[in-house]
Amino acid sequence: VQLVESGGGLVQPGESLRLSCAASLNRFGSNFMAWYRQRPGKQREFVAGVTPERSSRYAEFAKDRFTISRDNPKKTVYLQMNNLKSEDTAVYYCHGGLLGWNEDEGYWGQGTQVTVSA
Secondary structure (H helix, E strand, O other): OOEEEEOOEEEOOOOOEEEEEEEOOOOHHHOEEEEEEEOOOOOOEEEEEEOOOOOEEEOHHHOOOEEEEEEOOOOEEEEEEOOOOHHHOEEEEEEEEOOOOOOOOOEEOOOEEEEEOO
16 A cells, blocks of 8 residues: 655745645545644644545644545545645645544555745
């Protein structure tokens, strides 16, 4: 099983990025997919998640700026990030699991770096 993130990079404050996560998960459509991030010197934190039924949940800091979506035929989950701020600088990780957004089970990608700096 592989989860491969892409789309990270260096952007200026106020700009946008779209992260992608291609997942070679069996029964992708049955997985709860999520994005987490780890900022420098901080613990990993939940960013956004999408259920198999396409319901979504967001961390408070992500509401109104980030949008998670999934394309089941492509086995891909996306994170559209708008109006990026310097505090969004982090390594962003994709996670997939069958038992909800449970960090202790499922699969993780290797991460993609997002740097927001003027």
